[in-house]
Amino acid sequence: xxxxxxLAIVDCNSCYASCEQIFRPxxxxxxxxxxxxxxxxxxxxSKEAKALGIEDLQPFFKVEHLLRKHNVAIFSSxxxxxxxxxNRVMTTLRQFSPNVEIYSIDEMFLDFDGLQEDLNEYSHLIxxxxxRDVRMPVGVGVAPSKTLAKLANHVAKKHRQGNGVCVLDKxxxxxxxxxxxxxxxxxxxxxxxxxxxxxxxxxxxYDLAKANPKIIRRHMNVNVERTIxxxxxxxxxxxxxxxxxxxxxxxxRGFGHKLTEIEPIQQAMSLYVRRAAEKLRKQNHLALTxxxxxxxxxxxxxxxxxxxxxxxxxxxxxxxxINQAAKQGIEHIFKSGYRYLKAxxxxxxxxxxxxxxxxxxxxxQPIKSDHLxxxxxxxxxxxxxxxxxxxxxxxxxxxxxxxxFTSPAYTxxxxxxxxxxx
Amino acid sequence: xSIRILSAHEARTALWAPYFISKVPAGFPSPADDYMxxxxxxxEYLIQHPAATFYCRVSGHSMKDIGIMDGxxxxxxxxxxxxxxxxxxAVIDGEITCKMLDTxxxxxxxxxxxxxxxxxxxxxxxxxxxxxxxxxxxYVGNC
Numbered sequence: 001x002x003x004x005x006x007l008a009i010v011d012c013n014s015c016y017a018s019c020e021q022i023f024r025p026x027x028x029x030x031x032x033x034x035x036x037x038x039x040x041x042x043x044x045x046s047k048e049a050k051a052l053g054i055e056d057l058q059p060f061f062k063v064e065h066l067l068r069k070h071n072v073a074i075f076s077s078x079x080x081x082x083x084x085x086x087n088r089v090m091t092t093l094r095q096f097s098p099n100v101e102i103y104s105i106d107e108m109f110l111d112f113d114g115l116q117e118d119l120n121e122y123s124h125l126i127x128x129x130x131x132r133d134v135r136m137p138v139g140v141g142v143a144p145s146k147t148l149a150k151l152a153n154h155v156a157k158k159h160r161q162g163n164g165v166c167v168l169d170k171x172x173x174x175x176x177x178x179x180x181x182x183x184x185x186x187x188x189x190x191x192x193x194x195x196x197x198x199x200x201x202x203x204x205x206y207d208l209a210k211a212n213p214k215i216i217r218r219h220m221n222v223n224v225e226r227t228i229x230x231x232x233x234x235x236x237x238x239x240x241x242x243x244x245x246x247x248x249x250x251x252x253r254g255f256g257h258k259l260t261e262i263e264p265i266q267q268a269m270s271l272y273v274r275r276a277a278e279k280l281r282k283q284n285h286l287a288l289t290x291x292x293x294x295x296x297x298x299x300x301x302x303x304x305x306x307x308x309x310x311x312x313x314x315x316x317x318x319x320x321x322i323n324q325a326a327k328q329g330i331e332h333i334f335k336s337g338y339r340y341l342k343a344x345x346x347x348x349x350x351x352x353x354x355x356x357x358x359x360x361x362x363x364x365q366p367i368k369s370d371h372l373x374x375x376x377x378x379x380x381x382x383x384x385x386x387x388x389x390x391x392x393x394x395x396x397x398x399x400x401x402x403x404x405f406t407s408p409a410y411t412x413x414x415x416x417x418x419x420x421x422x
Numbered sequence: 423x424s425i426r427i428l429s430a431h432e433a434r435t436a437l438w439a440p441y442f443i444s445k446v447p448a449g450f451p452s453p454a455d456d457y458m459x460x461x462x463x464x465x466e467y468l469i470q471h472p473a474a475t476f477y478c479r480v481s482g483h484s485m486k487d488i489g490i491m492d493g494x495x496x497x498x499x500x501x502x503x504x505x506x507x508x509x510x511x512a513v514i515d516g517e518i519t520c521k522m523l524d525t526x527x528x529x530x531x532x533x534x535x536x537x538x539x540x541x542x543x544x545x546x547x548x549x550x551x552x553x554x555x556x557x558x559x560x561y562v563g564n565c
Contacts, residue, residue: 025551026516091473133474133501135551411476420511422482422490422520422532 004233005113006142006169009149010093010126012086013137013157013164015106016044019085020075022135023410023418031072035060038254039076039402076403084411088134096126101239109146109239123165143168146237147230150187151177151205171233178206178231188227196220205231246283251276252344255399258297259340264399265294266327270392272345273326277319280347281377286315286365288349290322292329297341306333315351318369319376322347323390468556474501476552478511485509485520487533494559496520498552509554514546520554 012018016034021027031049033042042058052070054063067074086105094100099111115122123140130138141153148168155177156166168174184194186205196219202208209231217225226236251272259265269292280287293307310325326345376388408416469475480494488509490496496511504510506525511518514530521530521540530540542548 025513025518025549088473133471135500414477417476418478418518419481420478420496420518420520422480422484422492 004144004169005111005235006115006119006144007112007146007149007235007239008097008110008123008126008140008142009103009146009153010108010110010130010138010140011153012089012106013139014044014046015086015136016075016077016082017046017049018136019078019082020073020407021046022085024073024407027073031070032075033067033072034075034077035405037077037403038256039404040254043077074405075407076405078407078409080409080412081407084409085134085136088411089130089136089138092130092133093126096122096129099239109149111239112142119167119169120165123167124163127164137164139164139166141166141168143174144233145230145235147187147227148174148233151181151185154181154185174231174233175206175209178209179204181205183208186227186231188223193220193224246279247350248346248348249276249279249287249350250344250346251279252293252342252346254342255340256402257399259399260336260338262330262334262336265334265340265343266330267393268399269326269330269343269345270323270390272343273323274319274389274393276345276347277317277322277373278377278380280350281317281373284353285350286317286353287322287347288312288315288351289347290325290329291346291348292326292333292344294330294333294340294343296338300339302338304335304338306335308333309348314365316365316369317353318365318373319390321369323392327392468497469499470555471499471501474552475499480520480557484532484534484537485522487535488522489559490520490533490554490557491559494557496554497556497558499555500552502553502555504550504553511551511554513549513551514540514542516547518551523550 014032017032020032020034029048030046031052031054032046033049033054034044035041036043039060041060042054042056042063045054045056049072052066052072054066054072066072082105089106090100090102090108093108093110097110097112097115099113101109103109112119112122119142123142126140127138130136139153139156141149141151141156142165143149143152151174152166152168155168156162156164159166168177181204182194183189183197183202183205184191186208189197189208197203197208197211200211200216200219202211208228211228213225213228216228229236253268253272255264255268259268289309289311291307291309293305295305296303308329310329312321312325316322322345330343379388408418410416410418476498478496478498480490480492480496483492486492490509498511502508504523506523508523509520510523511520512523512530519530521532524531524539527539528542530542532539
């Protein structure tokens with residue numbers, strides 16, 4: 001009978017790059033990179049690409065010659081594929097624990113409380129099963145708290161002897177790791193916090209674990225105090241059943257090329273509004289206020305950036321109403337003579353739909369709007385995102401992001417399924 | 423008009439919705455109402471491990487003698503353990519193909535006498551990508 005309850009974090013190695021290798025077995029073991037929206041930056045690299053010295057978040061144009069020289073396979077982001085593969089990984093992982101939390105597209109926490117099996121063997125079984133069923137390589141970190149499990153996972157990745165698994169089930173094991181990691185590697189501790197901790201002579205993770213939690217709480221915040229407890233094997237961050245509803249919903253994108261006229265910006269804004277409104281309806285909220293912004297490139301002279309908030313006529317989740325308000329906002333802040341790089345919309349004051357009551361004196365969303373939005377969402381869900389959208393998005397989206405290296409959506413479009421030569 | 427085909431996971435809920443013979447609540451109910459079973463769901467029949475299952479399209483004739491025809495749809499399951507005489511998607515030296523596995527003689531067999539067996543040599547980077555559990559040949563429309 002295990003004395004300390006353990007939990008695991010399982011995460012995909014080089015997730016997007018690995019996704020691109022699933023249906024391209026000839027690319028396994030080869031350098032692969034994936035570019036961000038707009039083919040702007042390198043956002044994922046396979047192990048072999050990392051070994052070539054290609055660093056994370058490098059602008060594509062800067063590393064292009066290096067990529068071509070080494071015959072690196074280049075891909076644009078293929079979110080339909082990554083989303084589907086992620087679902088498959090999560091589904092496969094669920095069989096290993098009754099209590100799980102999807103943390104991000106490539107990470108899941110699993111509750112190991114009550115597990116009788118040997119932790120190392122079980123973790124290896126998880127790795128082998130995910131590889132067998134989905135062809136995704138994963139790393140497994142096991143520890144008594146989320147913070148320690150994340151560190152264990154980090155060790156699992158860096159140290160070849162573990163073979164992608166690291167179990168920190170005893171204090172001497174995790175203390176060995178804490179002494180060898182800088183405090184910035186700890187979950188929740190960024191550069192800024194690290195600088196402030198240095199003032200207290202806290203440099204590595206072990207220093208933080210041994211710091212006085214009450215003093216730290218007084219000078220920083222309660223989460224750092226919890227982190228200290230977690231570094232000592234005391235779990236404070238529980239596995240969450242459901243992700244909390246977002247308090248603000250933003251949709252922001254850079255344009256494929258710089259825009260100088262207001263019309264294409266309004267078209268792009270209609271798309272961002274549609275996306276944000278879909279998320280709003282999904283979490284059953286209504287918006288009271290929106291925030292819109294546009295700006296030019298901060299790397300070019302003549303920088304212009306402006307934003308404004310617009311109050312909606314009544315609490316709503318209707319794309320058309322929000323779109324109208326966003327249009328007004330853009331008209332208000334747009335200035336000609338500038339080359340705009342990016343725009344975005346945020347739905348910032350949200351209320352829960354079920355808690356909101358309309359009455360004779362408080363104008364509200366007509367039931368017809370509810371029905372229309374319902375149908376639009378249903379059709380978009382069944383037949384493909386964006387099939388039903390506002391005409392104001394425009395037909396020839398000249399501003400849509402660049403994607404020159406997209407792979408097929410192998411698992412979600414009939415036209416894209418792999419062809420096998422027999 | 424082109425209809426977008428539902429993906430496997432969506433169809434799972436669409437096809438099994440039970441229905442009633444009589445639409446109108448008033449009047450005589452159908453004697454069968456109490457005995458109606460759920461509709462037959464092809465996904466349930468065909469797919470055992472959804473997370474490990476994917477589809478692909480066949481191009482070529484080397485497996486025609488067991489009914490895997492050029493242009494047909496294959497349902498491949500990675501979670502099934504390949505055994506002797508399994509139809510598998512195999513990777514040899516980076517190339518994926520569909521063949522029958524012969525573990526006794528360590529080779530891959532075609533189902534077409536114009537194709538010779540392919541030996542699986544030690545250095546050929548051989549890997550099974552999944553077991554073909556169904557082949558769907560369509561006789562109407564674009565397959």
